[in-house]
Amino acid sequence: MTGPLLExxxxxxxxxxxxxxRVTRAVDDVSLVLDQGGTLGIVGESxxxxxxxxxxxxxxxxxxxxxxSGEILFEGEDLLKKSDREMRRIRGKRIxxxxxxxxxxxxxxxxxxxxVAEPIRVHEHASRGSAWGRxxxxxxxxxxxxxxxxxREYPHQLSGGMRQRIVGAIAISCEPRVLIADEPTTxxxxxxxxxxxxLLRDLQRSHNLALIFITHNLGIVAKMCDQVAVMYAxxxxxxxxxxxxxxxxxxxxxxxLLESIPRLGDSRKRLTAIDGQPPDPxxxxxxxxxxxxxxxxxxxxxxxxxxxxRVADLQTSRCWLSAPGSR
Amino acid sequence: MNGSAAHSRPVAxxxxxxxxxxxxxxxxxxxIPVLIILTVVLVAIFANVIAPHNPEVxxxxxxxxxxxxxxxxxxxxxxxxxxxxxxxxxxxxxxxRVSIIVGFTAVxxxxxxxxxxxxxxxxxxxxVDQVIMRITDAWLAxxxxxxxxxxxxxxxxSVSNIIIIxxxxxxxxxxxxIRGEVLCIRERxxxxxxxVAGCSKWTIMRRHILPNVVNTAIVLGTLQLxxxxxxxxxxxxxxxxxxxPQPAWGLMLADGKKGMMAGYWWLTVLPGSCIMLMVLSANxxxxxxxxxxxxxxxxx
Amino acid sequence: MAGPxxxxxxxxxxxPVKQGVFFSRQVGAVRAVDDISFTIDPGKTLGLVGESGCGxxxxxxxxxxxxxxxxxxxxxxxxxxxxxxxxSLKAYRRSVQAVFxxxxxxxxxxMRVGSIIMEPLITNEPLPSVEVRKRLLRxxxxxxxxxxxxxxxxHEFSGxxxxxxxxxxxxSLSPKVVVLDEPVSALDVxxxxxxxxLLRDLQAQLGVSxxxxxxxLAAVAHMSHTIAVMYLGKIVEVGDGETxxxxxxxxxxxxLFSAALPxxxxxxxxxxxxxxxxxxxxNxxxxxxxxxxxxxxxxxxxxxxxxxxxxxxxxxxxxxxxx
Numbered sequence: 001m002t003g004p005l006l007e008x009x010x011x012x013x014x015x016x017x018x019x020x021x022r023v024t025r026a027v028d029d030v031s032l033v034l035d036q037g038g039t040l041g042i043v044g045e046s047x048x049x050x051x052x053x054x055x056x057x058x059x060x061x062x063x064x065x066x067x068x069s070g071e072i073l074f075e076g077e078d079l080l081k082k083s084d085r086e087m088r089r090i091r092g093k094r095i096x097x098x099x100x101x102x103x104x105x106x107x108x109x110x111x112x113x114x115x116v117a118e119p120i121r122v123h124e125h126a127s128r129g130s131a132w133g134r135x136x137x138x139x140x141x142x143x144x145x146x147x148x149x150x151x152r153e154y155p156h157q158l159s160g161g162m163r164q165r166i167v168g169a170i171a172i173s174c175e176p177r178v179l180i181a182d183e184p185t186t187x188x189x190x191x192x193x194x195x196x197x198x199l200l201r202d203l204q205r206s207h208n209l210a211l212i213f214i215t216h217n218l219g220i221v222a223k224m225c226d227q228v229a230v231m232y233a234x235x236x237x238x239x240x241x242x243x244x245x246x247x248x249x250x251x252x253x254x255x256x257l258l259e260s261i262p263r264l265g266d267s268r269k270r271l272t273a274i275d276g277q278p279p280d281p282x283x284x285x286x287x288x289x290x291x292x293x294x295x296x297x298x299x300x301x302x303x304x305x306x307x308x309x310r311v312a313d314l315q316t317s318r319c320w321l322s323a324p325g326s327r
Numbered sequence: 328m329n330g331s332a333a334h335s336r337p338v339a340x341x342x343x344x345x346x347x348x349x350x351x352x353x354x355x356x357x358x359i360p361v362l363i364i365l366t367v368v369l370v371a372i373f374a375n376v377i378a379p380h381n382p383e384v385x386x387x388x389x390x391x392x393x394x395x396x397x398x399x400x401x402x403x404x405x406x407x408x409x410x411x412x413x414x415x416x417x418x419x420x421x422x423x424r425v426s427i428i429v430g431f432t433a434v435x436x437x438x439x440x441x442x443x444x445x446x447x448x449x450x451x452x453x454x455v456d457q458v459i460m461r462i463t464d465a466w467l468a469x470x471x472x473x474x475x476x477x478x479x480x481x482x483x484x485s486v487s488n489i490i491i492i493x494x495x496x497x498x499x500x501x502x503x504x505i506r507g508e509v510l511c512i513r514e515r516x517x518x519x520x521x522x523v524a525g526c527s528k529w530t531i532m533r534r535h536i537l538p539n540v541v542n543t544a545i546v547l548g549t550l551q552l553x554x555x556x557x558x559x560x561x562x563x564x565x566x567x568x569x570x571x572p573q574p575a576w577g578l579m580l581a582d583g584k585k586g587m588m589a590g591y592w593w594l595t596v597l598p599g600s601c602i603m604l605m606v607l608s609a610n611x612x613x614x615x616x617x618x619x620x621x622x623x624x625x626x627x
Numbered sequence: 628m629a630g631p632x633x634x635x636x637x638x639x640x641x642x643p644v645k646q647g648v649f650f651s652r653q654v655g656a657v658r659a660v661d662d663i664s665f666t667i668d669p670g671k672t673l674g675l676v677g678e679s680g681c682g683x684x685x686x687x688x689x690x691x692x693x694x695x696x697x698x699x700x701x702x703x704x705x706x707x708x709x710x711x712x713x714x715s716l717k718a719y720r721r722s723v724q725a726v727f728x729x730x731x732x733x734x735x736x737x738m739r740v741g742s743i744i745m746e747p748l749i750t751n752e753p754l755p756s757v758e759v760r761k762r763l764l765r766x767x768x769x770x771x772x773x774x775x776x777x778x779x780x781x782h783e784f785s786g787x788x789x790x791x792x793x794x795x796x797x798x799s800l801s802p803k804v805v806v807l808d809e810p811v812s813a814l815d816v817x818x819x820x821x822x823x824x825l826l827r828d829l830q831a832q833l834g835v836s837x838x839x840x841x842x843x844l845a846a847v848a849h850m851s852h853t854i855a856v857m858y859l860g861k862i863v864e865v866g867d868g869e870t871x872x873x874x875x876x877x878x879x880x881x882x883l884f885s886a887a888l889p890x891x892x893x894x895x896x897x898x899x900x901x902x903x904x905x906x907x908x909x910n911x912x913x914x915x916x917x918x919x920x921x922x923x924x925x926x927x928x929x930x931x932x933x934x935x936x937x938x939x940x941x942x943x944x945x946x947x948x949x950x
Contacts, residue, residue, distance in 0.1 A: 045815040046786075145903075159904050160679070189678035190842060191901050194886035198900060216816050219888025242892050253817075260820035262849040263890045265873055270827070271849070273820035277785045293817075516732040517743075520796070523691050524747035525720045534746075538737035 003076060005210050006034040006057075006178055011070035013049075013056045015282075018064070024282040026052040026065070028234040031308070034178070034227070039204065039211040041221035041242070044231035047281040053231070054182050054214045058095060059087050075177070093123040096171035100183040102163035106155040112139075112166055113151035119173045138169040141206075143199060161192035165199065172207060179204075182214040197224055218261060222246065230254050233279050233289035236308070240315030250317035252294045288319070296321060357615045360608035367605055371424040378417035379405075383572040385412030391586065394593050407593045409582060415593060418574035419601060425563075425575040426605060429490055430556045434548050436494035437555075441501020442537075442544045448502065449509025450532050459502065466499045472561060479567035489568055493555055501547055508540045542620045549613030553606035560602050576602050630705055631666035632803050632836050633690065633723075638663050639698030640685050644909065657908045659685040661860035662699065664935070667804060670830065672837040674851030674868060676844060676883065680908050681857040683840050687806050690838060691725055692716075704803075721751050724797040728809035730789035734781040740792055741777030748799045766795040769832075770825060787818035791825070798829065806838045811846065823850060844887040848872040856880045859916040860908055866941030876943045878921045915946065923947055 013027040027049045034040045044050040055061050057072060059079065072079040074095065079087070091097075099105050106115060116138055117131035126134070132151070139147035142165040155163055164184065171179055181200070185193040201224065204211055213220055221228050221242060229239040230253065238251040249255045259272040276293040279285055285292050291301040300320050309322040370377060389412040393400045400407060406415040448459040478492045512518060513536070521531050560577030562568030569575040576598040583594025640660040645651035660682040667673045675683045688694040689701070692708075701708045703719050711719060724747065727733050734743055745763050748754070754762075767776055770791040781789060790810060797805050807826070811819040823846060829835065841847045847854060848868055855865040856877065864877040875881045882899040889896065901920045906912055912919050918928035927946050935944040 045817060161904065189905075190844070190886045191678060191882055192904075193888075194898065195900055198898075217888065218816070219890065222889045222892045222894070246891050246893075257817055260817060261890060262820075262823070262843070262845040264845045264848055264884070264887055271820035271824055273824050274817045275821075277787050277818055278815055516727045516729055517735045519693065520725060520727065520733060520793075521735075521746065522693065523720070523723075523725050524750055524796075524800075525717060526746070526750050530750070534738070535735050539735070 004033045004073075005036045005038075005075065006032075006212075007071075007073040008032040008057075009071045009073065011053075011056065011072060012068040013052055013061065014066050014068050015052075015064050016066055022282055025234050025284075026281055027056060029070070030229075030231075030236045032229055032236070032239065034210050034212060036177075037204070037208055037210055038227060039213070039225045041213045041215065041225035041228040042231060043215060043218060043221055043228060045216055045278045047233060047278050048231040049234040049281065050214045050231050051182060052234075054097070054180050054212070057180060057212075058091050058097060060091075089123070092119045092171075092176070093174040094176050095178045095180065096174070096176040097180040097182065098164075098167045098171045098184050100186050102160060102167050102187070103155065105167045106163060108155055111152055111154060112158070115155075116151075116166065116169050116173060119170060123174045134173065135169075138173055139166075141172070141203065142166070142169045144169075161188055161196065164188060164196060168196075168199070168203070172203060172209070175207060176209070178210045178212065180212045180214065183216070184213075185220070186215075186217075200224070218257065230257075233284045234281055235289065235305075235318060236316075237290065237318045238316065240312065244312060244315050248312075250311045250315060250322050251290075251319045252296050252321070253290050256293075256295065355615075357608075357611050360611040360615075363604055363608040364612065367423050367601075368427055370420055371427040374420045374424050378414075378420040379403075380414035380417040382413060382417040382421040382574045385409070385414070387412050391589075391591055393591075406597055407591075409579070409594055410586060413574075415579075415597060418579060419576070419597060422574040422576045422579060422598065423601070425486065425569050425573065426556050426559065426602075429486060429493065429559045429569075430552050430605075432490045433493035433497065433555050433559075434551050436490065437497040437551065438501055438544055438548050440494065441498035442505050442540065444498070445502040445505025446509055446532050446536050446540065449506040450513055450536055451528065456506075460506070463499045463502050466496075467503075469496075471496050471558065472565075475558065475562055476565065476567050479562060484567055484570045486569055486573075489559060489562060492562075493558055496558075497551060497555060500551065501544065504547060505540050505544060508543050509536055512536055512539050546613055546617045546620060549609055549616055552609040552613070556602065556606055556609070632669045632704060633667040633838075634664075634702040635666075635686075635690075635699065636664045636702070637699035638686070638689065638696055638701065640682075640689060640694060641697045655909050658860050658911060659908055660689070660696075661911075663857070663860075663862045664699075665855055665862065665865065667836045667838060668852075669803070669836055670834040671852040672830065672839050672850050674839045674841070674847040674854040675857060676840075676842070676847050676854060677857035678842070678883075678905060680859065680905055682860040682908070683857050684808065686857075687725075687808050687838060687840055690804070690806055691723060692720065717751070721747070721800045722803045723806065724800060724802040724804075725806040725808065726790070726793045726797050726810050729813050730786045730793060731813075733793045734789055736781055738780075739777065740779055740781065740784075743781070744777075744792060744796045744799055746799075747796060751800060762799065766799055769798065769829065770795045785818075786814050787822060790814060790822055794822075794825065794829070798833070798835070801833070802835060804836045804838060806840075808840045809842070810839075812841065812843065819846070826850065844872070844884060845890070856883065859906065859911050861916060861944065862935060862942075863917065863945070864941065864943045865935070866943075871941065876938060876941060876948065877917075877945050878923050878947070879917050882922075915944075 009031050011027055011030045012025065015024040015026055030053060042050050042053060067080055113132050113135050116135035120126050120131040120134050136147050136151060139150060144150050144162060144165055185196055188196060200211065203209060213225060215221065225242050228242050228245050229236050230251065231237065232253050238245060238249065238254045245254060246258065249258055256274045260274055262271060274293055279289055287303045287305055288301040291297045294301065298320060306318050306320045308316045308318050309324065311317045311322045385408060389408050390410055392404050392408040394407045395402050395405045404414050406419065408414055444459050448456045475492050475496055479488065482488045518531060518535055521535055559568055560580065563575040563577030564581040566581065568577055571578060579598035580595055583598065586594045638660060639662050641656040641658050643653045644655045644657060646654045663686065665673060675686065677683050685694060689696050708719060741763055744766055745759055748762065749759060763777060764774060767774060772788065772791055784792065811822050814822060827850065830837065839847060839850050851868040853865065854868045854871045855862050856879065858879050864871065864875065864880045872884060875884050882901050885896045885899045899922065903920050914930045915928040915933050918924045921928065925946055933944045933946050935942045938948045
């Protein structure tokens with residue numbers, strides 16, 4: 001099929017408090033493109049809105065959330081216009097998601113086999129026997145040793161790394177087109193994380209999956225992603241191909257972030273730190289949300305929020321410094 | 328500015344009914360329950376001033392007068408009189424005093440004892456914990472009212488005895504629940520850091536554990552208030568509570584029981600309603616407090 | 628004084644595993660820390676790295692006297708801790724403080740920040756309140772917090788600020804050693820650099836030593852003068868931070884550092900992917916504990932446990948290096 005697999009156009013998701021007094025613009029005018037088989041990283045800190053963005057894609061938001069504007073086009077269809085029943089057919093089957101804590105993602109009372117087979121039985125109405133057979137294949141696909149015995153075990157009998165693979169197996173069980181991974185390796189040890197990321201990459205190739213990583217860890221982006229979108233206070237401040245962004249970041253936040261991370265083999269005496277802290281999403285600063293911390297702040301930034309500017313062929317930056325004529 | 332074609336019509340337009348109901352429960356300050364409780368407290372404090380008659384003395388010739396709005400009632404006795412000619416309104420007012428005093432004091436004493444034992448048991452652990460918990464278990468196994476009656480029969484009925492008895496019976500709930508909280512708090516980093524700083528066990532219990540369980544104790548107290556008031560009323564009803572002629576709502580129920588068949592409804596319905604309102608208000612307040620205080624605890 | 632401020636020799640901690648309902652007998656032991664030795668020099672940072680179950684947290688607890696070792700000795704400024712009496716033990720406590728990972732759990736939500744910071748000091752030294760106040764203000768200045776912070780409660784501060792409060796508290800007794808257990812892992816990425824810089828500045832200013840535990844290898848390499856790598860309760864490699872990170876010698880260290888995420892998409896590392904899971908500390912493999920997963924295992928490795936021996940300026944416990 002032509003065209004991108006998933007496209008967000010000016011999506012805005014706001015949270016409204018119960019009495020309608022406070023509005024938190026968790027996601028504000030975000031536009032993204034994900035191609036088939038591509039890997040997109042959405043980077044942000046606490047309050048950046050990245051998790052709300054992920055949940056918006058699957059419409060898994062709490063009742064206090066409102067989609068204020070925009071479209072989520074999946075294979076050309078706007079997900080925001082779908083009914084609950086239609087969304088249920090999409091979740092798990094065409095778009096899947098894995099979360100950070102595997103212990104919380106698995107039900108301690110059911111066997112591994114039951115849990116991996118569940119989406120298959122729900123979406124494809126398969127019998128228990130055939131679903132279990134598929135479950136075994138899936139366990140092999142995620143490289144679980146001795147799957148025949150594992151399939152009857154319970155989550156607490158497995159290690160963290162294995163549990164996260166089971167979660168992965170559940171996610172790909174119905175051959176989705178897109179897999180959203182929200183901080184999938186934060187709770188894993190380093191060497192287990194390496195194994196797991198390699199597994200995800202292999203699964204991506206063998207199943208023709210598009211991956212979206214939601215993370216605060218720029219290392220994952222550097223290793224796994226070809227596109228990246230940087231979020232700050234609900235807005236997307238920079239996006240583009242990973243190499244381009246790492247080599248020439250246009251937005252001061254991205255620049256400062258890349259500078260501040262300690263690098264192996266780089267014996268600098270001091271890290272270049274960013275002043276201040278990420279803003280409270282319910283009360284962001286006026287104008288550009290990053291202005292109180294920006295080393296290159298101008299007067300204009302304090303009052304006017306910049307729109308997105310195109311800085312290179314595929315790179316955008318939401319900064320007055322990127323406006324044409326000011327570069 | 329958003330120039331896309333999509334109009335700003337929210338997809339999830341209004342909060343569903345369930346959503347609004349949930350919001351009401353979590354946000355609304357319980358004005359009416361608090362008003363009721365405050366009224367009862369004020370009535371109890373100013374009983375001497377408010378009550379139109381002496382609650383303990385009645386005119387026998389004036390027995391079984393119905394409330395003022397019924398045939399045979401007078402404005403002199405707004406809510407009627409009982410079997411001894413005593414003014415029901417005045418007895419209700421003075422009865423509030425008993426309920427409030429007994430209720431609040433018993434809850435506070437039970438709370439102090441139970442919370443202290445819960446903290447000691449939870450923090451020190453090992454054999455201290457075992458001993459205290461086994462005592463608590465044994466205590467809890469005793470049927471509350473039977474035990475209370477038993478104690479009342481031994482020490483004799485009086486307001487102060489009733490308070491002591493109720494405190495002695497109800498402290499166990501505190502101990503159990505507070506101990507559970509303490510087990511969690513004990514593992515938290517700031518307690519570990521206090522150990523690293525060299526604080527003694529007792530300092531830690533006082534400075535770090537206690538302030539962090541106070542909220543739970545308060546919520547438990549408000550929820551217990553209703554239970555204690557009913558317990559007091561029951562004891563009075565059974566005749567082992569506040570001794571007559573001092574008025575107590577439970578006692579009024581017992582006395583009024585005899586008149587129910589004869590149609591003297593006000594002798595039972597009125598004190599019963601007072602008990603119900605008081606307990607309901609205490610429960611609603613405790614419920615609201617629990618929801619209000621809990622999420623903060625979780626955040627912190 | 629020239630010697631190390633803290634020294635551990637053959638430090639061991641086994642947790643007994645009991646079974647049985649009425650009369651529990653010991654059926655095994657979790658060998659969380661097994662015969663490790665390390666030193667922390669004055670004004671320097673020892674970084675401790677390893678994955679779950681390696682024993683680094685237990686080591687930290689033993690240093691803080693939150694756990695008692697089951698074997699080996701710890702020496703503080705030359706003195707054996709086990710020979711210390713109550714008074715000197717208290718002095719040790721004062722000289723070794725800690726900053727933990729979770730800034731939201733490290734501070735008592737019901738105490739004001741000023742009291743939190745000064746609690747260690749007033750618990751150990753009776754001082755007039757004027758002096759306490761003076762020191763409090765100095766500490767707040769040291770960690771970059773405003774004066775008025777003293778009257779506020781923890782929930783009014785962000786994660787990064789809370790960690791500063793925790794650091795101020797740890798420094799209130801002018802300790803010689805501060806155990807930093809994942810001090811920045813729970814903080815936002817843009818704030819980590821602030822806190823790491825602060826810690827380095829404080830070390831330069833006050834001459835305090837750190838035991839720095841983190842799973843972010845780059846952060847550990849940046850902060851530590853010496854790095855010790857632990858696996859299943861043992862130290863497998865220890866040496867100068869920079870050179871160890873650039874050229875690890877032990878196969879596990881190599882796998883660990885190769886698993887570190889790159890800081891640039893063009894960074895290519897030889898990926899050493901380990902097979903299998905970390906074995907349980909209750910039943911560690913015989914011989915070299917790493918041998919079942921080691922890509923370079925020799926027959927000798929399954930029977931003979933390698934000792935920690937010098938190898939080009941470092942200590943490595945591996946049969947690949949000639950003794």
